Amino acid sequence: MSDLLQAFVHTLRYEAEDIVGIELRPLPGEAFPPFDAGSHIDLHLSNGMLRSYSLLNPPGETRKYVIAVLKDRASRGGSRCVHEQLRIGMRLKISAPRNNFKLHEDAGHSVLLAGGIGVTPILCMARRLRKLGRSFELIYCARSRQSAAFIDDIDTLGAPVHWHFDAERGGPPDLKALLARPSPADASNTHYYACGPAVMLDGFEAACAALGHAHAHIERFSAVEVAAASDARQHYTVELKRSGKLITVTTETSLLAALRAAKVEPPTSCEEGICGSCETRVLEGLPDHRDSVLSAAERAAGKVMMVCVSGCRSERLVLDL
Numbered sequence: 001m002s003d004l005l006q007a008f009v010h011t012l013r014y015e016a017e018d019i020v021g022i023e024l025r026p027l028p029g030e031a032f033p034p035f036d037a038g039s040h041i042d043l044h045l046s047n048g049m050l051r052s053y054s055l056l057n058p059p060g061e062t063r064k065y066v067i068a069v070l071k072d073r074a075s076r077g078g079s080r081c082v083h084e085q086l087r088i089g090m091r092l093k094i095s096a097p098r099n100n101f102k103l104h105e106d107a108g109h110s111v112l113l114a115g116g117i118g119v120t121p122i123l124c125m126a127r128r129l130r131k132l133g134r135s136f137e138l139i140y141c142a143r144s145r146q147s148a149a150f151i152d153d154i155d156t157l158g159a160p161v162h163w164h165f166d167a168e169r170g171g172p173p174d175l176k177a178l179l180a181r182p183s184p185a186d187a188s189n190t191h192y193y194a195c196g197p198a199v200m201l202d203g204f205e206a207a208c209a210a211l212g213h214a215h216a217h218i219e220r221f222s223a224v225e226v227a228a229a230s231d232a233r234q235h236y237t238v239e240l241k242r243s244g245k246l247i248t249v250t251t252e253t254s255l256l257a258a259l260r261a262a263k264v265e266p267p268t269s270c271e272e273g274i275c276g277s278c279e280t281r282v283l284e285g286l287p288d289h290r291d292s293v294l295s296a297a298e299r300a301a302g303k304v305m306m307v308c309v310s311g312c313r314s315e316r317l318v319l320d321l
């Protein structure tokens with residue numbers, strides 16, 4: 001487990017239907033580590049669950065972290081616990097910020113697509129781009145105006161925004177049409193970002209691929225079920241370079257379990273392949289990536305892997321652990 005920070009709940013705010021905004025502060029006299037746009041933190045909840053939420057306040061603030069949580073009707077306990085148990089003044093443990101959704105601040109133009117509560121990292125990115133004076137636009141999609149958080153905050157940024165409320169337009173947006181609109185900058189230097197429900201992210205990825213948008217970035221809330229590769233090994237050995245150990249992974253155990261059994265503890269948090277905390281350098285061998293963090297290019301490069309969920313496609317793997 002990575003180092004945890006102590007925080008307390010300073011403010012709880014209604015932000016939209018079923019969405020609560022939470023301002024966390026460090027203990028008196030302390031400061032949080034700085035963060036950059038697209039970062040998230042993990043909350044260690046009173047029911048023992050751990051949930052990741054994107055930071056939405058302006059990057060760099062160290063006196064507070066602000067997140068927003070949607071009460072998920074299909075909640076497995078995480079968002080329900082946040083909505084029903086968190087109280088002002090309550091202390092809780094959080095992780096330091098991590099970023100799997102980095103903003104390319106030098107892009108000629110950025111297109112930011114938010115779906116529902118996926119607006120949180122998008123708002124943070126928009127604030128950063130506004131501060132830097134960079135060219136950007138937003139596409140904000142939600143079921144209805146009442147369910148859309150931070151409309152006023154987005155309005156005050158003064159950036160071009162395409163609003164899409166399903167209830168007013170009779171259905172979900174045509175993402176391909178929205179993303180096909182010409183960018184004011186050199187198209188090859190335009191970056192596209194999306195955060196929202198899985199179905200929207202799948203549509204975004206398909207649209208970007210069809211339109212030839214090379215710089216497409218997404219952040220998922222929940223793990224995608226990734227099947228093992230057809231050439232994934234059932235049995236392989238892993239050399240741990242720094243600790244000088246050799247372990248074996250079989251069908252009886254996962255890589256993470258084998259590491260722990262050898263008393264090697266990589267930092268972990270979600271253990272579902274979505275938070276990025278267990279990212280480990282691969283020195284040799286072919287990982288079988290089963291996470292929801294790495295991009296297609298990062299997977300192909302094979303230089304890092306999420307050891308909590310991934311496997312191996314070669315007889316031997318050498319890790320920087």
Ligand code: FES
Nearest residue numbers: 269271276278308
């Ligand atoms: S622990 Fe979260 S990606 Fe591995």
